[in-house]
Amino acid sequence: MKNKYLFHLILVLGLFVTSCKKDFFNRPPENASTVGTYYQTTDQVQSSTNILYAAPWFGFNGKAFLAIGDLQAGNAICYAGTDGAFDAFGAFGASNATQTVMSAWNSLYTVVAQANALINNLPNAVPPSVPSAVVNNALGEARLMRAAAYFYLTRLFGNVPIITDPSPYVGSFSTVRTNPVTDVYKFITMDLQFAEANCRPGVASTGHVSSASASGLLAKVYLYQQKYDSALIEVQKVINSGEFGLVGLDVPGSYTQMFELAGNNNKESMIALQWTSNGGYGFGNQIQSVIAPNTNITGTGDGWGELGPSLDLQNAFKNAGDSIRRHGCIMIDGDYYPEIQKKIGGYYVHRIDMGMGAVNAQGSGAGMKKYVVGTPDDNGGLSAFQATSNNTYLLRYADVLLIGAEAILGKSAGVQPGQGIDTNAVSTDAVALGYLNKVRQRAGLPALTSFTYKQLLNERRLEFAIEGDYWYDLQRIDGFNNPHHPVAIAMINAQDRRTVNVDGNTGQITSYNPGRSFTLTDANFILPYPATETAANPSLLMPPVPYKF
Structure with missing residues (x-):
């Protein structure tokens, strides 16, 4: 490698070399040979x-996943100076030099590159003895995961380059242009339609995506474009497949258990990243190491509590x-979790006689629980330092049901793409209520006889x-591909992002501190391209060009 920027270009274009330090870049499918x-x-x-x-998503899973999706969305908070990967997002200060911005870009384009390698090389490499349906299923999986990566990329960065084959760009890396958001969505849709037609049905329980998984993600992609009729068609395909159900309602289990190892590839899981702690850092799920409130919970020396649940999120649960x-999702004073520290009878939040003090992650007066699974002993040895073996969800069946409810509401509201649904718009549609109330029933909440768009967004939150996920809901409230975000800005500005002081003996909040200050503008709803990328390829900063389909 001639310079440090070439490495980023190699990631973007899928030209991996055997000298790369991260082993997962060198696993098949990588190149034609x-x-x-x-x-x-x-x-x-x-x-x-x-x-x-798994591995190609590692740079996005964890800090980027939560910093973008929950911290800047107001579901989480952190002190200034906690961690450079988080700080910028706590006050809407992410720049083109922010490490997390670069990690998200590089990781998602690594997924694209790995998918491209399979799509481009597999058909010509497989002998006739392998059935074509098997080959097409693999291609469908690859195109679904490429679509998922591009769905994140365009929501994060707006116009991005659509790369399917890096070969034409060899020797001209600095001329790669971006493509418009609308073209990226069309490309995503085509990938998902192929996956829907070619992936096997009924296999999501194995950890691989199915045809109905593709239908579910396609429903979400259509919803974001406000193509409500198309979204509803896809929702019905998922429901009619009979492959999925709500854990704790349709099938055994609990909401909490879904985010533990016992919940891997459950009936609700439609698309999930598959991690293993056996390979250590880079191959396991690192979320617990970052957000578990203390090291007693993990038993592996991590559990740094770098994010705490915001007062705004805590109050949203309380008010509902x-x-x-x-x-x-959140552990607070008095909670008990039998699945953590099983050897001593479970984990009690603030049980001084057992050496378990009050939890106050990042001045939140509480701590994170979702994706926190406990010690290696709690998990049959399948957790380690910065690595657990529980999946990360990219799509759950509950999402499909809420997509259906929103599509019905959006259609009745008569809004056009680019125009947000009025948050006071109301639906009394029986089908929409059935979808929404099923999710609420699992949460132990009473059935509604009508709902507003604001209520539905809160249900999703x-x-x-x-x-x-919440950031992307806020980002789209004002309409598909709308550069202006007045409703979202008002909602974010109204959030309670204060921190608190807690009495270590009683666990009670003693006082409140101001939250981190920021001035939110429309520009904050799209991340800047990483400086390393624009330095190597200034063409990224030029106006987008239509993609040649």
């Missing part, structure tokens, strides 16, 4: 997509009377809190 020499049997082709569910999801 590897694909051609390895994927010769049905089993090998079926396993060819395994890499797409939502104790089931709150308990699975409570259901998916600390799953890296």
